[in-house]
Amino acid sequence: MPRITVTVDGIAYEEDVEPRLLLVHLLREKLGKTGTPVGCDTSNCGACTVMLDGASVKSCSVLAVQADGCDVVTIEGLGVNGSMHPMQRAFHEEHALQCGYCTPGMVMAAIDLLRDDPEPSEEAIRQGLEGNLCRCTGYCNIVKAVRRGAQEMGRTVSAP
Amino acid sequence: MIPARFDYVRPGSVAEACQALASDEDAKVLAGGQSLLPLLRLRLAYPSTLVDVGRLPELKGVHDRGDHVFIGAMTTHDEVVRSPVVRDGCPLVALAAATVADRAIRHRGTFGGSLAHADPAGDLPAVVLALDGVLVARSEEGERDIPAADFFVDYLESSLAPGEILAGVKLPKLGAGWGFHYEKFHRTAQAWAIVGVAVALKRSNGAIAEARIGLTNMGPTPVRARAAEAALRGVELGDQVRQACEGAAEGTSPPSDLHAQPDYRRHLAQVLTHRAVRAASGSP
């Protein structure tokens, strides 16, 4: 079995993995990082979205061996010192989650789309989240939350 | 679902990769994996070995080569969209690559992977065909150029020989006077194109000097709308354009699936070609 090294949420791991092991199963079943859920088998739903070397990926469609040497950030690694990331807070404030199953992926996708467009329009947010499905919210409050999260992240960045 | 067992190699060079492929006819190339992994998970494919070429530096990156742009096969869609070289030299490629799947998939999926997968519903094959791109294949025997028109052989089948991998694509720069558009028609944002139309258009004195049109999902391979291309030549921008696009579906054999029947696809090809031509010509 190939041996890989991977950093997940700031912790370095060395694991022997079957080549066919999906990254999401490495996270959930080998590393105990169950914060990232699985919602489909065709990379449509986006529930399993994580950051791989700083860019969003669907961890059900990446092999663990492909993440060898990479840095992974999951929903569990977003907060700093026990406080939530501004995007997580924004989702809370705007009631942008109901059952919460799509939420980890949705939050990661939201943070990712702001890398290109820190002040996105409603249209840009909706397009930017096209790869993440939610069955509860009708997306209205998710769009609001992303806008709010963007504002707060902008503030964090520009604060002295 | 869970992929079946396979072996995995990560060669250090293209030569090694070709060797690995040549030694095992059931081995398959792993690029970004965005088309392959869902197939593996649904157990629709059972490769013996995956040869992971995704990290080979020789296959990555966009290069300005004067009269053409060379896109390394393992360049991700995201990198293609962001590349100033692509945007300046082959704007049509950037436009179409931006419509592939979604952001997360564009971060992993590769330009070459999409083409080698040869899915006629993919957005990029029709674009490369419309631009008369040249696909560069490498094997233990060396390198060969395959014109796009010869590359797409059948549904999910390219003319890459066993042991051959796609190294990159040469895309001619079309220069001044050309306009571009990719018109994608799908039922939801993340759905595959029912029909897509890639247009490169040269204007001259208020008329169309030349049109190159590639059609997505209008047959087992991407196809050129040759009849419409011919009809558009010399047509003045305006009302006659619609009529010239009526032959857009001529010679195509569009598929029948859950989302559309062939006659509807033919109709769409006409309408969307007209729209794409107008957009490429800068008409409102």
Next chain:
Amino acid sequence: MTVEQEIGRPRRRKEDARLLTGRTRWTDNLSRAGMLHVMFLRSPMAHARITRVDVSGARELPGVVAAFSGQDFAAEQGSLPCAWPVSEDIVIPDHPPMAVSEVRYVGEAVACVVATDRYRAADALEAIDVEYDPLPAVLDMTEALMDGSPKVHEAGNRAFHVKIESGDVKAAFRDAPVVIDRTYVQQRLIPSAMEPRAVLADTDGDSFTMWSATQIPHILRVMLAVVTGIPEHKIRVIAPDVGGGFGSKLQVTAEEVLCLLLARKLGRPVKWTESRSEGNLTVHHGRDQIQHIRLAADADGRLRGLQVDLLADMGAYLMLVTPGIPMLGASMFNGIYKMDAYEFGCTGVFTTKMPTDAYRGAGRPEATFAIERVMDELAAELRMDPVEVRRRNWIRHDEFPYTTISGLTYDSGNYEAATDRALALFGYDKLRAEQADRRDRGDPVQLGIGVSTYTEMCGLAPSRMLGEARYAAGGWEHASVRMLPTGKVEVVTGTSPHGQGHVTAWSQIVADALGVPFEDVTVLHGDTAIAHKGMDTYGSRSLAVGAIAVVKACDKVREKARKLAAHLLECSPDDLEFEGGAFQVRGTDQRRTIQELAYASFTAHDVPDGVEARLDSDATFDPENYSFPHGTHLCAAEVDTETGMVRIRSYVAVDDVGTVVNPLIVEGQVHGGIAQGIAQALFEEAVYDAEGNLLTTTMADYLLPSAADLPDFQLDRTESPATSNPLGVKGVGETGTIASTPAVVNAVVDALRPRGIHDIQMPCTPERVWRSLEGERR
């Protein structure tokens, strides 16, 4: 001390923090020492006799602990339950959790593998050998009912027939100046909760614990006992975090029963987690009706009578409430309208497809769609505005309470107010002007305006009425309220939330009822060992029934506290007034807070003789009536007549759900409901091919809308409190889904009506719209 009222506040949810940071407890996240993984082999045939199952190849593979066929379960697996035998004549076929001798839909389990991990289990499935002797598939309901049709079950393809008549239908249709006659198809839907199903079953040899992604831990426990014969008191069911349900997890599934039996067989914990493609095949489907509707009216638009004749596709078996779903719509086809006569007939039909059952709205969206569509047809026939024809027929607000032609008594509502508000928000007149302009110009993009003035019955349900409808259980709900020594409050509810925010809403309600801080309340749910009594969550019942039980339990806590306070303050209980969480002797400053009283009952040093030293109370609430939310939804849709593409430009919803406990949660429910209703109108359809194979097994084929496919929704509310419960609440979980589907289709048809189109079958795909236009062009 004045405390801000909690009911009505947009409280942010207590549930969120865990869900947002990944500290979740989805069933698939759970693990037990020695846990094994189960996978099921599923039938690739729609209908066949099983002639041989050989699992020996699987047993030999590494990591495989066991492999079983249906034969191995035959003696113990029982039959999956149907709790709603809707008629005397109903046929309830045997439904083995694992097929033994015959399969009747693609996806039915025929064997299973238990292995040390899911990768090895998946490999072993491929080593199982099954031979089938094909039987003819039965796919079309109309053909299924014909003489000589192949049979799904020995007893035939007709599951039941029900007929209800009210008023003189013949007279209503005789000489009616206008009769609208239409047939609508409610396509089959796949509920698609984001969390796939998962089950974990464990045993200590004598008793069993099951964690399941279910909406109904309490009902499941009873049914597992009934099906398997394991005594009820030896089964504990836990619904941990559950990622959405929409009715799909209101089920007693084959996999739950089989996992329990596997835990018993193997003496080890076993877990099964479905994949999405497995779920699309085998989570019960929704809708699937053919509706024949006849509406008689006078020339001025006044309704005379309505005839409804339904074919309802049961699929291959009757599951938990399969036959009850169309019956939930039986009293709703008349909608908000007055009429003289009504007739409802429904035939349940077996086909070789996945069984249908509850999906958000369950029977009521189907009914509402039919009446709201046909009201538009009537308006068109009479060349009237569709809002006006509704106005002429709806129950006026001064007519409540009103007993409808189908026999329900609507307690409150104000259709005028909701509609007027919606029209104003929507800019109705301006959009009509734009529509006329586009028609005049022959714009390739036409504008359509769709109206839906809906009501629904929810708050399931008065137990007596359920009994009359032949449902096997009651509709009450239970709650306990415990005062802890430090003055904090622990609420135990029999509802089982899976995204609805009960912890937050119940905290608000209890904070008001007991005068304690919102933060001091915790809510426990979803575990039969903690919430010993409950009827769970579905049918927009949790607030209108479950929260009322909480209120009633709080009332009892207060009364106990009053007695204790009177004792401590040496006064009569009648001299005490309760405000701001304290009992105060009228006209004095003598008081005891509820927290002080909780502590006094804990120490019990000074409790009156004969009084129990506890404030804790519980209550069971059984509603006297359903509740009837209503509202007016308006949709503006642009239809590209060249491609057939429909784009929703604006959407307005004004709903009346009675008293609002938490406006944020209410809006969230409405948003999500509208999205699902739009999805039925435009995107979703479960498609079987001519051999009975499901073609839409993945999310690449079964299209769910993303944020990029939907507009923003503009919401407002009117508030006519329900009179059937002390909070005045009605329920909101299904309103959006019920209202929006006809609003959207009405808009699409409205856009194309001048071209001779008066219906487009759902989902209104670009191809269907284009074909309708082509048909008219020819």
